[in-house]
Amino acid sequence: MLVVSLAPAADAANMLRTSGTGHSVRPRFLADCNVGRLARWLRALGYDASYHARIDDSELVREAAAENRVLLTRDRDLTKRRVIQTGVVRAILIRDDEVTKQLRQVFAELGLELKEALTRCIECNSELETRVPAMVVDRVPPYVRRTQSRYSECPDCGRIYWAGTHWQRIREVLLGL
Numbered sequence: 001m002l003v004v005s006l007a008p009a010a011d012a013a014n015m016l017r018t019s020g021t022g023h024s025v026r027p028r029f030l031a032d033c034n035v036g037r038l039a040r041w042l043r044a045l046g047y048d049a050s051y052h053a054r055i056d057d058s059e060l061v062r063e064a065a066a067e068n069r070v071l072l073t074r075d076r077d078l079t080k081r082r083v084i085q086t087g088v089v090r091a092i093l094i095r096d097d098e099v100t101k102q103l104r105q106v107f108a109e110l111g112l113e114l115k116e117a118l119t120r121c122i123e124c125n126s127e128l129e130t131r132v133p134a135m136v137v138d139r140v141p142p143y144v145r146r147t148q149s150r151y152s153e154c155p156d157c158g159r160i161y162w163a164g165t166h167w168q169r170i171r172e173v174l175l176g177l
Contacts, residue, residue, distance in 0.1 A: 026047065026048070027047070027069075027070050027110055027112075028047075028048040028049075028050070028067065028068065028069045028070070029042055029047060029048065029049040029050065029069055029070050029071075029072055030049075030050045030051075030060065030063055030064045030067070030069040030070070030071050030072065031049055031050070031051040031072045031073075032060060032071065032072060032073035032074065032075055032078065033051075033052070033053055033054065033055065034073060034074040034075060034094075035072050035073065035074060035094055035102060036051055036053065037099045037102075038072060038094065038099055038102045038103065038106070039051035039072070040122045041099055041102075041103055042103075042106070043120040043121065043122045043125055044117065044118065044120070044122050044170060045103075045114060045116075045117050045174075046115065046116030046117050046118070046119040046120055047112070047120070048120065048125060049072075049120075049125060050063070050067070050069060050125060051125070057075070057078055057081075060078075061078070061081055061083055061084070061089055064089045064090075064091075065083060065088060065089045070090045070091070070092060070110070071084070071089055071090065071091040071092070072091075072092050072094055072106065073091060073092075073093060073094060074093070074094045074095075074097075076093060078091070079091050079093050092105070092106060092109055092110075094106075100173055100176060100177070103177055104176075104177050107177055114174060114177075117170075118152065118161060118163065118167065119152075121154035121156070121157060121159055121161075123154070123157055123159055124154060124156050124157045124159075126154050126155060126156040126157070127155075128152035128153065128154055128155075128161060129152060129153055129154075129155050130150075130151070130152055131151040131152060131153045131160070132151075133145070133148075133149060133151060135151075135153075136151045136153065136160050139160055140160055140162070144162060144164065147164075148162040148163070148164065150162060150163065
């Protein structure tokens with residue numbers, strides 16, 4: 001059964017899907033245009049988080065249903081749609097403007113864990129692929145070449161990732177979750 005999460009302390013066990021073998025499956029998200037930063041953070045933390053800057057509410061709900069995604073929104077009216085109220089589409093009504101509080105809410109309501117950070121492209125949501133330094137040497141700044149040995153690349157948009165100082169700032173934010 002799918003559950004709509006509008007309460008602050010939803011039962012995490014009811015919010016997680018299970019596979020046919022009984023193992024929990026990582027939720028996939030669809031972020032409304034009002035929580036785009038949340039989608040980027042979820043991607044950075046390894047979660048599949050689809051996002052469209054401009055999409056009609058009915059299309060948003062259709063996509064969430066078709067792809068079995070948890071809809072993330074700040075739009076209370078959107079959560080009043082029948083498919084959400086009846087549990088056909090799972091939705092979380094995000095209560096706060098601040099992205100760290102939004103993350104805290106989603107993690108608490110779904111019982112999420114931080115396991116696979118830096119495994120998805122924050123721009124296009126594709127899974128990253130490991131690259132040896134020689135494959136990216138001409139596409140990263142000189143300082144990065146000297147200080148980093150592990151890289152990932154998005155196979156779709158070509159963006160290169162490494163665990164630099166920006167990742168340390170992300171870790172500091174995560175410690176607050």
